[in-house]
Amino acid sequence: MQIPLLRLQCGVNSYDWGKVGESSAAARYAATTAGQDFAIESEKPYAELWMGTHPSLPSKDVETQRTLLDLVQDNQALLSAEVSERYANRLPFLFKVLSIGKALSIQAHPNKKLAEQLHARDSKNYPDDNHKPEMTIAITPFEGLCGFRPLAEIVHALKAIEPLRTLIGEQATSEFEKTVKGNEESEDEAVVQRNKDALRSVFTSLMESPSEKIEAASKALIALAESSPASFGTLPEEVETNPSDPAELAAIIKRLNGQFPHDIGLFVFFFLNFIKLEPGEAMFLKADDIHAYVSGDIIECMASSDNVVRAGFTPKFKDVDTLTKMLTYSYAPIEEQKLRPTDYPYTVLNATAYSSASSSLLYDPPIEEFSVVKTDLKRKGAKVTFDPIVGPSILICTGGQGTISIGHKTEEVREGNVFFVGADAECIIQNTGSGEGEEDVFTTYKAFCELDGENTADQ
Ligand SMILES: [Zn+2]
Numbered sequence: 505m506q507i508p509l510l511r512l513q514c515g516v517n518s519y520d521w522g523k524v525g526e527s528s529a530a531a532r533y534a535a536t537t538a539g540q541d542f543a544i545e546s547e548k549p550y551a552e553l554w555m556g557t558h559p560s561l562p563s564k565d566v567e568t569q570r571t572l573l574d575l576v577q578d579n580q581a582l583l584s585a586e587v588s589e590r591y592a593n594r595l596p597f598l599f600k601v602l603s604i605g606k607a608l609s610i611q612a613h614p615n616k617k618l619a620e621q622l623h624a625r626d627s628k629n630y631p632d633d634n635h636k637p638e639m640t641i642a643i644t645p646f647e648g649l650c651g652f653r654p655l656a657e658i659v660h661a662l663k664a665i666e667p668l669r670t671l672i673g674e675q676a677t678s679e680f681e682k683t684v685k686g687n688e689e690s691e692d693e694a695v696v697q698r699n700k701d702a703l704r705s706v707f708t709s710l711m712e713s714p715s716e717k718i719e720a721a722s723k724a725l726i727a728l729a730e731s732s733p734a735s736f737g738t739l740p741e742e743v744e745t746n747p748s749d750p751a752e753l754a755a756i757i758k759r760l761n762g763q764f765p766h767d768i769g770l771f772v773f774f775f776l777n778f779i780k781l782e783p784g785e786a787m788f789l790k791a792d793d794i795h796a797y798v799s800g801d802i803i804e805c806m807a808s809s810d811n812v813v814r815a816g817f818t819p820k821f822k823d824v825d826t827l828t829k830m831l832t833y834s835y836a837p838i839e840e841q842k843l844r845p846t847d848y849p850y851t852v853l854n855a856t857a858y859s860s861a862s863s864s865l866l867y868d869p870p871i872e873e874f875s876v877v878k879t880d881l882k883r884k885g886a887k888v889t890f891d892p893i894v895g896p897s898i899l900i901c902t903g904g905q906g907t908i909s910i911g912h913k914t915e916e917v918r919e920g921n922v923f924f925v926g927a928d929a930e931c932i933i934q935n936t937g938s939g940e941g942e943e944d945v946f947t948t949y950k951a952f953c954e955l956d957g958e959n960t961a962d963q
Contacts, residue, residue: 507913508582508926510575511566512898513537514555520819521608522551528603529643529801533900533920537566551608555599555898555922555951558808560631563922572924576896584894584927586955591808597874599898599951600804601643604797606763609818610649610772611827613638615791618830619811629821631810637871638806639788639843641878641949642781643902646800647756649776650787652835655688655699657738661774664735667724668771671717672710680706700833708828710771711815722766729754753778756798760817769796769816777838784878788843788869792832803900805951807873843867848877850891857886862935864888874951881906881935881946890931890950897925897952899933904946906935917948925950 516534524547526532531550535542544550554561557573564571576595580588587596613636614622622630640646652658662669662677669677683702687695713721728735736757737750756778761770776794779787781802789795796817814820815827845865853862860883867876879888881904899908900922907914908923909932915923917933925931935946 507911508924508929509908509910509913509915509931510572510924511537511915512555512563512572512922512924513539513566513569514553514563514922515561516550517552517554517561518548519551519608520549521604521606522549523603523605523801524549528605529902529920530601530603533601533922536918536920537922549605550603552603553601555601555900556597556808557595558598558810560810563924565924581928582924582926583896587895587927587953590955595808595896595898596872596953597951598806598808599874599900600806601801601900602797602804603801604646604799607760607769607796607798607817609812609814609820610769610794610796610816611812611814611818612792612794612831613789613806613809614811614813614830618792619809622811622813622826629823634807634809634811635791636806636809636811637789637791637869637873638804639786639867639869639874639876640781640797641786641803641867641876642783642800643803644783644801646781646785646802647798648779648781648787648800649773649794649796649798650779650789650838650841651777651793651795652703652775652833653738653777654837655684655703655835658703658775658835659684659688660739664737665725665728665774667721667728668774670724671713671721671771672706676706676709699835703833703835704828704831707775707831707833710775711768711824711828713768713771715766718768718771719766722761722770725770726758726761729757760798764817767816772796772816777836777841779838779841781842784845784865786843786845786867787841790832792830793834794827794831803876803902803949805874805876807871843869845878850893851879852889854885854887856883857881857888859883860886862886862888872953872955874953877950877952879933879948879950881933882944884935884937884944886946887932887934890933892928892930893952893954895927895952895954897931897950899923899925899931899948899950902947902949904935904944905937906933906946908933917946
């Protein structure tokens with residue numbers, strides 16, 4: 505049998521929100537293995553590098569130019585019999601690099617049941633019947649919106665941001681305030697449910713605002729950001745969970761208005777957590793969690809699906825009705841939205857890797873389709889051996905240089921290179937860079953699926 509190590513050629517999408525030209529990591533990565541007809545255009549936005557078998561933009565084996573989908577369908581051992589059977593001969597996950605130049609849609613991804621319903625009703629806007637839990641790991645400093653803020657924060661914003669209150673209307677606003685007052689921190693199930701219902705109601709009122717009201721309110725909002733940035737602050741006692749200062753938040757509102765003038769998203773902002781991730785920090789978005797990306801380069805891993813319900817910061821199809829109905833309305837501080845990596849135990853480091861504090865960290869969301877291991881090999885000669893796993897992997901290098909080996913096959917690895925590793929293969933990666941500086945760290949992200957036999961419920 506052939507050695508299950510393939511160098512992949514991965515396509516990059518040119519969505520409007522992508523980073524432009526060479527500033528886009530997705531474009532630079534794609535260029536490392538692209539065909540001769542690809543050249544990065546200096547004015548063009550490049551948004552998403554896709555690594556996987558999704559038919560909208562399937563990756564190819566560089567050597568044979570066959571698609572990865574074709575190859576895994578031809579040889580099910582590449583996925584393992586278990587994965588192949590469970591996921592209809594496809595990779596269970598889609599791995600991406602996103603380069604975000606401007607905000608991309610306020611969105612949520614349907615759970616399995618809703619995805620089936622939406623796809624049956626409207627297959628043009630909902631091309632898959634699958635769910636799409638997704639995980640984001642920052643590779644450059646990242647800004648985004650994720651989940652509803654703690655209720656006290658929302659109450660505070662409704663008081664401090666007059667244009668927000670005016671837009672929603674006094675009645676809907678005060679009903680919300682009355683319901684949650686004194687109950688913001690309650691953990692009693694019935695109270696939490698009542699809070700969520702109240703949040704749903706006030707949020708739906710906001711989302712159903714007519715466009716002429718949104719325009720007037722957004723002008724007032726920008727004027728407020730100019731005259732009184734201090735009103736954009738979060739509650740003083742929440743400083744630890746909301747690291748951004750008022751002036752920074754006011755500046756972000758102005759930036760977003762520049763990208764999407766008079767968009768409802770400017771007001772949704774006050775309901776959601778504003779989150780900043782440093783490189784290596786991650787968040788996991790369950791089905792029906794509201795989110796929006798604002799800026800940065802990220803690694804994203806998701807169940808293989810393309811279903812998005814959008815409601816703001818987008819020129820694409822908006823489905824406000826579906827979005828406001830589907831959301832979980834869970835509210836929590838930012839720290840609870842983050843996914844913390846743990847040590848990945850299924851590796852062997854050589855002496856150089858140990859002595860240079862090289863590491864393999866596991867990002868393991870509570871779903872079965874994927875996990876990701878980030879490996880930093882910090883010195884020339886540092887080497888890590890991954891135990892074989894009963895499932896497929898895709899590996900991308902985001903910095904430094906090295907090699908990847910399976911059996912007697914060894915390939916050079918540079919920033920942006922992508923490889924497919926078949927099931928049951930012992931895979932070795934090694935730093936072959938020139939020294940020990942920061943810039944010589946050899947960093948890879950490896951997404952993989954290994955079924956553990958547990959029946960994981962839909963998240
Ligand atoms: Zn998303």
